[in-house]
Amino acid sequence: MFQNGTNWMDGTAGGSFTYNFTVPNQHGTYWWHSHSTSQYADGIVGPLIIQSPDEGIPIDYDEDIIVMMTDWYHIMSTINVATYLTAAGPDGQAEGSEPVPDNGLINGLNVFDCSGATNTSVPCTGGSYATFNVTANKKYRLRLINTGAFADFDFSIDNHTLTVVEADGIAMEPVNVTRIPLAVAQRYSIIAIFRYDGADSSSNPTTIDNNLASPALCSDLNQTMLVPVEALEAPEPDVTYYLEVSFQSFNPSLPLLGYMNTTTWTPLSNSTTLIEAQAGNVNNFGAQQFVVTPPSNASVIEIIIQNYDEGPHPFHFHGHVFWVLGVGQGYVYSSFPTFNTTNPLRRDTVIIPAYGWAVLRLVPHPGMWIFHCHIVWHMAAGLAMQWQFGSDVVANYQIPQAVLDLFLYSVYNSMHPDIIGTQFIREL
Ligand SMILES: [Cu+2]
Structure with a gap:
C-alpha cells in the first residue's frame, strides 16, 4: 500500500496508536499486519479491503468473501526465530532449515489431531473447519490472502473454475484457472459461482485432488497470464x-x-x-x-x-x-x-x-x-x-x-x- 505523504504510517507502533492515512486511487485486497520483529506470525494480522467504484474489476459480483490463509505454529514466533537463527537450525540438524508449521488455517480455523500436539500445556480441543455459507448461482468474489509466515498455499475449489480478476490490489482481465498459488503476502480475487445450496452440513465433505494445471512448487502463476485492466506501458528505466x-x-x-x-x-x-x-x-x-x-x-x-x-x-x-x-x-x-x-x-x-x-x-x-x-x-x-x-x-x-x-x-x-x-x- 502506498502511504502517500504519510510514510511514517508504514511502520510499527507500540501500546495504543491510531494509524491515520488516506489512500486515494488505491483499491482492492490488502492486509494489515504487525511488522515488529516476527510478531505477525503469532496472529497480529487482518484483512484490509478498499472498496471503490473506480476499481475496475471486470466482472460484476454479488458478495465478498474473505479467505485468509495462514500457516500456523504451535510455539511463539520469537522462539522459532531464536532456534532458526542458530547454526544447528530449528531441528538441531540442518542450518538454515525453516521452522515447519504445525497446521494451516483458513480465517483462523482448522481441525487438528490433538494426539499430535507437541505443546501439551495448551488445551487442545480439535478445532473446526472454516465454513462459508453460499447461495446457489450467486457470484462471489473470493478475496484470497496469504497472511502466513512461511508456506505457499495452493488454492482450489473442487469442480469449480476460478476466474482471477485481481492480483495485489490491481484489477486484472479475467483469466480462468483451476488452482492459484499464493506466496506469503500475495492476494488474489477470484470470481466463483457456487452451483448448490442446502448442502448437508452434518458431516465434513471429502475432497479430490485436482491435479489439472498444477503449477510448479512454490512458483507464481505465470506472470504473462495476468493482464492489468488499466493498461500501463512499463517505461524505460533511468x-x-x-x-x-x-x-x-x-x-x-x-x-x-x-x-x-x-x-x-x-x-x-x-x-x-x-x-x-x-x-x-x-x-x-x-x-x-x-x-x-x-x-x-x-x-x-x-x-x-x-x-x-x-x-x-x-x-x-x-x-x-x-x-x-x-x-x-x-x-x-x-x-x-x-x-x-x-x-x-x-x-x-x-x-x-x-x-x-x-x-x-x-x-x-x-x-x-x-x-x-x-x-x-x-x-x-x-x-x-x-x-x-x-x-x-x-x-x-x-x-x-x-x-x-x-x-x-x-x-x-x-x-x-x-x-x-x-x-x-x-x-x-
Ligand atoms: Cu525468503
Whole structure:
C-alpha cells in the first residue's frame, strides 16, 4: 500500500496508536499486519479491503468473501526465530532449515489431531473447519490472502473454475484457472459461482485432488497470464540496480543469514531511517540498513534481482506496485531476454524463483521503503534492504509527534517494560 505523504504510517507502533492515512486511487485486497520483529506470525494480522467504484474489476459480483490463509505454529514466533537463527537450525540438524508449521488455517480455523500436539500445556480441543455459507448461482468474489509466515498455499475449489480478476490490489482481465498459488503476502480475487445450496452440513465433505494445471512448487502463476485492466506501458528505466539474494554463514558456529548483495539487514538500533532521513541525518544509516538512494532525477527504476539461494523468496516492495517484466530460472544475464513492456503485470509481491531471477520496474514514491522477502524467518535473518526516494520531499515531512514518541525511550519503556533493550528503544 502506498502511504502517500504519510510514510511514517508504514511502520510499527507500540501500546495504543491510531494509524491515520488516506489512500486515494488505491483499491482492492490488502492486509494489515504487525511488522515488529516476527510478531505477525503469532496472529497480529487482518484483512484490509478498499472498496471503490473506480476499481475496475471486470466482472460484476454479488458478495465478498474473505479467505485468509495462514500457516500456523504451535510455539511463539520469537522462539522459532531464536532456534532458526542458530547454526544447528530449528531441528538441531540442518542450518538454515525453516521452522515447519504445525497446521494451516483458513480465517483462523482448522481441525487438528490433538494426539499430535507437541505443546501439551495448551488445551487442545480439535478445532473446526472454516465454513462459508453460499447461495446457489450467486457470484462471489473470493478475496484470497496469504497472511502466513512461511508456506505457499495452493488454492482450489473442487469442480469449480476460478476466474482471477485481481492480483495485489490491481484489477486484472479475467483469466480462468483451476488452482492459484499464493506466496506469503500475495492476494488474489477470484470470481466463483457456487452451483448448490442446502448442502448437508452434518458431516465434513471429502475432497479430490485436482491435479489439472498444477503449477510448479512454490512458483507464481505465470506472470504473462495476468493482464492489468488499466493498461500501463512499463517505461524505460533511468537507472538499473542489480541485487543478489543469498544465504551465507562465514563461520560454522554462526547461523545462515540472508544477504542482499553484501548486506544482511538489521534495523537501526535507536531510531528509524525515515526519522533520520527527514532530519537530514543520512550519515546515521549504517551499512546494515543497506539504504539505496537513486539519483534524484531518476523517474523510473529497474531492479534486477538474482536469487542464489535454493529456495524461492516472495519479495514485497513497500509503498509501490512494480511492473514484473520477467521472471525466470538460472542466471539472469546468461540469456537476458527482451521484455514485453506493453502493459505487463503489476503487483507488489513477486516470487523470485529458487536459483532464478526477476526484473522489476517502478516509479519511485517519496519516502523510505523497505524491500524484503516476506517469509518471516528470512526477514529475521536479514533478507531486506531499503530505498530512499525523493529526499527533498522527505525533508519537508512533518512527522507527527505521536510517531516520534514511539521511539522515545521513556514512552516506549512505559508501554513495554517487558522488552526494554530491544531495537525499538531510543535514548533521549
Ligand atoms: Cu525468503
